[in-house]
Amino acid sequence: xxxxxxxxxxxxxxxxxxxxxxxxxxxxxxxxxxxxxxxxxxxxxxxxxxxxxxxxxxxxxxxxxxxxxxxxxxxxxxxxxxxxxxxxxxxxxxxxxxxxxxxxxxxxxxxxxxxxxxxxxxxxxxxxxxxxxxxxxxxxxxxxxxxxxxxxxxxxxxxxxxxxxxxxxxxxxxxxxxxxxxxxxxxxxxxxxxxxxxxxxxxxxxxxxxxxxxxxxxxxxxxxxxxxxxxxxxxxxxxxxxxxxxxxxxxxxxxxxxxxxxxxxxxxxxxxxxxxxxxxxxxxxxxxxxxxxxxxxxxxxxxxxxxxxxxxx
Numbered sequence: 001x002x003x004x005x006x007x008x009x010x011x012x013x014x015x016x017x018x019x020x021x022x023x024x025x026x027x028x029x030x031x032x033x034x035x036x037x038x039x040x041x042x043x044x045x046x047x048x049x050x051x052x053x054x055x056x057x058x059x060x061x062x063x064x065x066x067x068x069x070x071x072x073x074x075x076x077x078x079x080x081x082x083x084x085x086x087x088x089x090x091x092x093x094x095x096x097x098x099x100x101x102x103x104x105x106x107x108x109x110x111x112x113x114x115x116x117x118x119x120x121x122x123x124x125x126x127x128x129x130x131x132x133x134x135x136x137x138x139x140x141x142x143x144x145x146x147x148x149x150x151x152x153x154x155x156x157x158x159x160x161x162x163x164x165x166x167x168x169x170x171x172x173x174x175x176x177x178x179x180x181x182x183x184x185x186x187x188x189x190x191x192x193x194x195x196x197x198x199x200x201x202x203x204x205x206x207x208x209x210x211x212x213x214x215x216x217x218x219x220x221x222x223x224x225x226x227x228x229x230x231x232x233x234x235x236x237x238x239x240x241x242x243x244x245x246x247x248x249x250x251x252x253x254x255x256x257x258x259x260x261x262x263x264x265x266x267x268x269x270x271x272x273x274x275x276x277x278x279x280x281x282x283x284x285x286x287x288x289x290x291x292x293x294x295x296x297x298x299x300x301x302x303x304x305x306x307x308x309x310x311x312x313x
Contacts, residue, residue, distance in 0.1 A: 020123075020174065020221070021077075021220065021221055021265070021266035022076070022077060022122060022123025022124075022174055023074070023075055023076060023077065023120075023121045023122060023123045023172065023174070024075055024077060024263070024264060024265060024266065024310065024311040024312060025075070025077050025097060025265060025311050025312040025313035026050050026051050026052050026265045026311065026313070027048055027049075027050060027051070027097050027311060027312055027313065028048060028049055028050075028051050028263035028265075028270055028272075028309055028310070028311045029046055029047070029048045029060055029073075029080055029095070029097065029263075029309060029310060029311070029312070030046070030047050030048070030057060030261045030263075030272050030273070030300060030304075030307060030308075030309040031045075031046050031063060031067065031071065031073055031080075031082050031261075031307055031308055031309065031310075032044070032045075032046075032063060032066070032067030032068060032071050032082070032085055032086075032306075032307035032308065033067070033068055033259075033261070033273060033304040033305055033306045033307025033308075034068045034259075034275075034279075034304060034305055034306045034307075035279075035302060035303065035304045037279075042066035042067060042068035042069075042085075042086045043066055043067075043068070043304060043307070044062045044063040044064070044065060044066045044067065045059070045062060045063075045301070046059075046060040046061050046062060046063065046095070046103075047059055047060050047300060047301050048060040049270075049283065049297075049298065051263065051264065051265040051268050051269075051270055051285070051311060052265060052267070052268065054285075054296075054297050054298055055297075055298045056283075056298040056299045056300075056301075057272070057283065057298065057299070057300045057301055058301070059100075059301065060095075060100055060101075061095065061100055061101045061102040061103065062102045062103070063082070063093060063102070063103050064091070064093055064102070064103055064105070065086070065089075065091075066086055067082070067084075067085035067086050067089075067307065068085060068086045068306050068307070069085050069086050069087075069088075069114035069115055069306060070084070070085065070114055070115035070116055070131075070166070070167060070214055070306055070307075070308070071083065071084050071085030071086075071114075071116070071307065071308050072084055072116035072119040072128050072131075072308055073119060073308040073309060073310040074119050074120065074121040074126035074127070074148065074310055075097070075121065075126075075148070075310040075311060075312045076121065076123050076124065076126070076148040076149060076312075077097075077123060077312050077313055078096060078097060078098065078312055078313055079094050079095070079096055079097070079148055079149065079312065080094060080095050080096075080097060080310050080312055081093070081094045081106055081126055081146070081148055082094070082103070082308065083106075083109050083116075083128060083154075084109055084112070084113045084114055084116050084128065084131060085114055086114065087112070087114070088112035088113055088114045088132070088133050089112050089114075090108045090109040090110070090111060090112040090113070091105075091108065091109075092105075092106040092107050092108060092109060092146070092153075092154075093105060093106055094106045094148075094151070097311075097312030097313055098312075098313060105151075106146070106151045106152075107146065107151055107152045107153040107154070108153045108154070109128065109144065109153075109154050110142065110144050110153070110154050110156065111133075111140075111142075112133070113128075113131035113132060113133060113140065113142075113166075114131060114132050114133075114166070115131055115132045115166035115167040115183075115213075115214070116128050116129065116130060116131040116166070116167075119170045119308070119310075120170040120171060120172035120177035120178070120195070121148065121172065121177075121195070122172065122174050122175065122177075122195040122196065123174065124147065124148065124149070125145050125146070125147065125148065125195055125196075126145065126146055126148045127143060127144070127145050127157065127170070127177055127193070127195065128142075128143070128144055128145075128154070129142075129143045129160060129168075129170060129177075129179050129193075129201070130142065130143075130160055130164065130165045130166055130168065130179070130182060131166050132166040132167075139163075139164040139165050139166045139183070139184040140164055140166075141159045141160040141161075141163070141164045141165075142156070142159065142160075143156075143157040143158050143159060143160065143193065143200075143201065144156055144157055145157045145198075156198075157193070157198045157199075158193065158198055158199045158200040158201065159200045159201070160179065160191060160200070160201050161191060161200050161201050161202065161203070162187070162189045162191055162201070162203070163182075163184055163187065163189075164184055165182030165183055165184040165187060166182060166183055166184065167182060167183045167212055167213045167214050167230070168180055168181040168182030168183070168187070168211070168212070168215070169181060169211065169214070169215045169216060169217035169226050169262070170217055171217040171218055171219040171224035171225070171226070171241070172195065172219055172224070172241065173219065173221055173222060173241040173242065174221060175194060175195060175196065176192050176193070176194055176195065176241050176242070177192060177193050177195050178190055178191070178192050178204060178217070178224050178239065178241060179191045179192065179193070179201055180207060180211065180215065180217055180224075180226050181207055181210065181211030181212060181215055181226070181229065182211075182212055183212035183213055183230070185212070186210035186211070186212035186229070186230075186231065187210055187211075187212065188206045188207040188208075188209060188210045188211065189203070189206060189207075190203075190204040190205050190206060190207060190239065190247070191203055191204055192204045192241075203244075204239075204244050204245075205239070205244055205245045205246040205247065206246045206247065207226065207237055207246075207247045208235060208237050208246070208247050208248070208249060209229075209233060209235060209237075210229070210231070211226065211228070211229035211231075211233065212229055212230050212231070213229060213230025213231075213258050213259065214228075214229070214230065214258055214259045214260060214305075214306065215227060215228045215229045215233075215258065215260065216228055216260030216261065216262030216271045217262055218262040218263060218264035218269040218270075218288070219241065219264060219269075219288070220264065220266045220267065220269075220288045220289065221266060222240060222241060222242065223238055223239070223240055223241065223288055223289065224238065224239050224241050225237070225238045225250060225269055225286065225288055226238070226239075226247065227250075227253055227260065227262075227271060227294075228253060228256075228257055228258045228259075228260045228271065228274065229258045230258040230259070231258070232256050232257060232258060232276035232277075233256065233258070234252045234253040234255070234256040234257075235249065235252060235253075236249070236250040236251045236252060236253060236286065236293075236294065237249065237250055238250040238291070249291075250286070250291045250292075251286065251291055251292045251293040251294065252293045252294070253271065253284065253293075253294050254282070254284050254293070254294050254295070254296060255274070255276075255280060255282060255284075256276050257274035257275055257276040257278075257280055257305075258274060258275060258276060258305075259273070259274050259275045259305035259306045260272065260273065260274045260305075261273050261307050261308050261309035262309060263309040263310055263311040264288060264311060265311055266288075267287065267288065267289070268285050268286070268287055268288065269285060269286055269288050270283055270284065270285045270297055270309075271283070271284055271285075271294070272300055272309055273300055273303065273304045273305045273307065274305050275305035275306070279303040279304070279305055280303055280305070281299045281300040281301075281302055281303040281304070282296065282297075282299060282300075283296075283297040283298045283299060283300060284296055284297050285297045
């Protein structure tokens with residue numbers, strides 16, 4: 001949820017029933033981020049856990065290089081992809097959820113970016129929206145996509161309409177992706193795109209508060225849930241993705257923080273890591289269809305923040 005650039009692909013929209021969770025699964029993989037007292041040590045590690053249970057994360061494999069600064073991850077259920085991050089890289093890589101191991105080269109973003117504003121996908125396409133240039137500056141309005149099942153470079157989708165921005169959050173149903181918050185400066189806006197087409201984003205509504213610097217967003221097939229931000233908020237919001245309008249209060253995180261790595265399995269959503277002066281290794285969860293405060297799930301292999309997460313089978 002969640003974190004990031006995300007890719008949309010060249011293929012057509014899924015033809016399966018609208019209530020199928022086509023863009024995720026029960027295995028959450030947390031990728032990249034920062035570690036260290038100063039927050040300046042980037043990591044190349046990947047770790048995973050089963051969202052339907054509780055417990056600590058374990059090692060999955062490694063990225064080709066270290067990735068902090070908000071890389072963006074997405075999934076088609078069987079394959080996960082990651083693009084952007086440290087040093088405003090343009091590299092996209094992928095892995096297979098069912099097999100532990102290191103990533104494989106996928107292609108490139110249209111330009112190097114960090115702190116992607118949002119990530120999402122409909123089971124065929126993955127999408128990156130917004131982001132920053134080298135030095136986490138120069139916010140952009142670019143939306144671009146790839147076909148997750150293939151390999152190759154991104155293709156232009158359209159532009160954000162609210163403002164150039166980075167470090168927001170993205171979540172989606174099988175048809176619509178929401179782009180939530182962001183920094184340039186801190187924003188409370190929500191915009192959306194229809195993922196099977198191309199074009200510019202459209203206004204959706206507003207969050208309950210401004211959220212920048214990597215809040216974490218995830219979804220089931222109908223509801224999007226957004227939490228945390230760089231202003232160290234513990235507030236959780238939710239929206240019904242098919243209906244335009246403002247967000248509603250859902251509950252609170254167990255610990256106030258931002259720079260979260262979100263993932264979901266259509267029933268339960270998780271937020272991993274984070275930072276608010278103190279760095280955290282915690283994983284916590286909510287049941288997406290209800291409302292209420294988050295509950296402790298377990299721990300990452302070590303504290304980290306500023307990475308991303310996605311889920312698959």
